Amino acid sequence: MSLEPAVQASQFSLFKEKKFYPLFWAQFGGAFNDNFYKSALMMLFTYGAIDNWGLGVDVLNNIVAAALIIPFLLFAPIAGQYVDRLDKARVARAIKLAELGVMLLGGLALWWGSSALLLCVIFATGVQSACFSPVKYAILPQHIGTHQLTGANGVFHCGTSLAIFVGLICGTLILQVTGGQHFVAVGGVLVAWAGWRFSRHIPEAPACAEVVAVEHNPWKLIKRTLSYAHENKTVFWSVVGFSWYWFLGSVYLTQLPNFARTILLGEASSVTLLLVAFLLGVCGGALLCEKLSRKQLEPALVPLGGLLIVVLGLDVAIAGQSFYAQYHMAAQGQLFTLTDLASKFLFWRVVFDILLLGVAGGLYSVPLQALMQHHANPQRRGQIIAANNVLNALFMIASTLAAVVALGVVGLSIPHFFMLTVGLHLLVLLLLLWREPKFIEHLKIRCIEFKS
Template identity: 35%
Template sequence: MKADFSFFATRRFLPLFGTQFLGAFNDNMLKTAIVVLISFHGLSLPGLPPEQLVNLAAGIFILPFFLFSASAGKLSERYDKARIARLIKLAEIAIMLLAGAGFLLHSAALLMGALFMMGTHSAFFGPLKYSVLPQYLKEEELIGGTGMIEMGTFLAILVGQLCGSVFTHNGPLLIIAALLGTAVFGFFSSTAMPSVPAGAPQLKLSWNFLGDSVTLVREAWKIHDVRGAILGISWFWLMGAIYTTQLPTFTKLHLGGDADVYTLLLALFSIGIGVGSIVCAKLSHGKLQLGIVLLGSAGMTIFGADLALGALAPYHGRLATLPQFLAKGGSWRSIVDVSLLGFFGGFFTVPLYTWLQMASPDEFRSQAVAANNIINGFYMVAAAIGSALMLKSYNSIAMLLLAAAALNILATAHLAWIAPAIWRQRWDWLRALRPGAAS
């Protein structure tokens, strides 16, 4: 069975892809624009220095995932997911109007409010985008669809970050127009999503957000394969949080590159994940191949470790511009490492997200994705705390990245232990490449 992406241009997939892409793009454009205003244009709240305000913005965006993911999962299970998507995207337009007022008035309070609401928007859309895929796509299309969603998400993150930085330096009107226009296009894209039957129309909604979250994670943990998929995906987000958070400072202190060098490396990392997601889907030949997770993990360990080993010593001297960095002899080692780190990250995550969708009962799928989002958030917080402790002890980002690569071996071994299918299927994807094997 060959990988087939012909579904991409159909109504079963393209409206969902467009809605997801535009939402992720707007998320990151708004977050980056606010950080740029804080860092370079004097946006402030009384009593908070800029670096604390940046951390506050990050916390404000992620808080809704802890508060509302359980409710979001229930909502997507209780009603038609396409209808919920349209309501969410309509709310995004209102959020961007609030953000526009914040940019015009240079008001940190309004922008932080808009950021919290945009985090809430994303918390409600997250369970929907993955749980609706099995309702839109055939089983043999699911791995390809998941790969396309992953590719689109990381490219949207990259482009959103770049646009948020560039547009904000040119005054408020351009960034307001971009945010509002993207939200409007996202809404129109959602109107083309086909209606689907509710997974659990009898499900009761609740205002007990904290209690619902605890209950939801407990219920998800009872399903063995769902638990394994969530642990694997959450580890990926922990690793991703370490690399994306530390990459700017690592570029400056260990690679000796300026902001343009960092932008290049971030772009290569994001593009690598996108390309890796598509190649993973191709190698899977329309079937869930859990063994590819081991290949992805091995690549993440090898190239993550090589990135750290290639720049163990701190850099002293003037920061290199992008042309100067590219002209340096050792720069291409870092470029290849970052690119392949992202590439194999795509191999690691796509099978796990597909596994989560396939392992979840129809009436629980949205809630399983919501539980995954909650645990992802905890892992990313753990990444921040662990990184801070490691840097306090060793004061070396290269050592932190080397430790992350080593821990990845242990985490993958644990994942294969609780999910033996990952080890049993380690060569299945390779056998499928033989002539006649995938016909």
């Protein structure tokens, strides 16, 4: 009887529980700071406010992006070992304290205007995130019941997406005011301090009794963590499916600005609208998972979300191509304002597609994350999460290489690249459903229940 209120409670009631909200706000601050500093540094390089060593802006911005991704390949497996060996709450506090030190160093780098030190700080924030990720996702199943796991992951997914977006916007806007660098320095330290304070309230999450020897060889360590993920079929294919989600997300978030400018012929405000629509869709889809899953782990949402991605991804490409064919002559080499675009049906069709594409992404990814956490061996959960981080990073790198080849070498247009991405997604989805029948079996059960 005592569990009934918890089962019936909304996922938002987790914000009242000490087992959840300190961890949520600690990770929110970390995701915010990563992107806050990233966007600020990109602005400094873009507008020549600091030394760029004679390199082009595109090269420097790619270096900044790589400095946040590469640590997940190098340090997540190392962190995963210690997450499984130690109390996860203590590890979380140590990492958040280290983040405070990194942000203090970042403040000095901004004060001195040192490009090299700022890049080191960006890399350090990537290391901190790579180490914190196995903690935050391995600790959830220890504190959260199975009936709350989907909802908790939905809230986490929504919060992380918001933190990334708000961090990028704030880092860009603050540098446009006088003394913006000092505001970035102070803001980063304050957010890190708040994250550390929240981390001190995370309840204990003791290590499991059985632990394996620490592996110091990075290559052997990565192989071992990946082998742990492969021990359970549901876990492995959830990791693969979730990593593919990061491939898709990287493709759309990277290409949407240029899609808005070259295909929709819109000014910068149209880029903002598309990105906001995508963000709102992802958040909405992530939060919707708890209701659709009826407060339980629901594999059926994975094929549902995956199929919606196929349909909506195709329509984004088709609608965008149709828009360009219909209006590129009328534009006469000029870009449309948002007011101009607002009078065109095809533009709103694209916006609506992008919004629903984000919803579909949330429906597809959140259940995969919850299934991975639930079915992972508790004694190796941190290392399995680390394996997931390694594959996430590899898939994000692969998305960049795919864009370079498809758009730069082959010469595809962005709509055609989107179609190619949808085709690859369909193949991955079919492979996922074939190798792990649980997804399609649960979908059949839910369809039968719906008909009856």
